[in-house]
Amino acid sequence: MLRVALFLGVLACAPAALACEGGDCPANCPMSSQTAQNDDVDAAAGTKIVLAIDGMHCGKCADHIAAALEAVDGVNAASVDYTTGRAKIAFDAKKTNVDALIAVVKQTDDFSAKVDDSKS
Numbered sequence: 119m120l121r122v123a124l125f126l127g128v129l130a131c132a133p134a135a136l137a138c139e140g141g142d143c144p145a146n147c148p149m150s151s152q153t154a155q156n157d158d159v160d161a162a163a164g165t166k167i168v169l170a171i172d173g174m175h176c177g178k179c180a181d182h183i184a185a186a187l188e189a190v191d192g193v194n195a196a197s198v199d200y201t202t203g204r205a206k207i208a209f210d211a212k213k214t215n216v217d218a219l220i221a222v223v224k225q226t227d228d229f230s231a232k233v234d235d236s237k238s
């Protein structure tokens with residue numbers, strides 16, 4: 119019975135559908151890839167910012183946020199790291215701004231974000 123529950127938990131978390139429902143991601147959820155590597159963000163044009171994000175449960179959450187950020191007009195590159203809870207973004211300050219990016223993260227499931235001024 120426990121095995122079935124674990125299996126279903128993995129299934130619920132695994133699809134690339136990016137559905138990370140609430141806090142249901144099991145600990146063994148695949149902690150996969152970041153969308154863009156930090157290096158890509160460093161190399162990208164535009165203003166760079168680091169956000170601290172609360173509420174990610176696994177790598178899929180990070181992928182979900184990164185995809186949402188990269189879909190924003192004006193974002194040149196975004197990388198979200200589940201393990202550090204940090205999102206690094208390169209964006210065109212003429213097209214978008216920090217508050218808008220934070221709002222996008224908040225709209226993506228229920229993550230909270232703020233500017234990380236501890237710097238990386």
Ligand SMILES: [Cu+2]
Nearest residue numbers: 138175176179
């Ligand atoms: Cu997750």
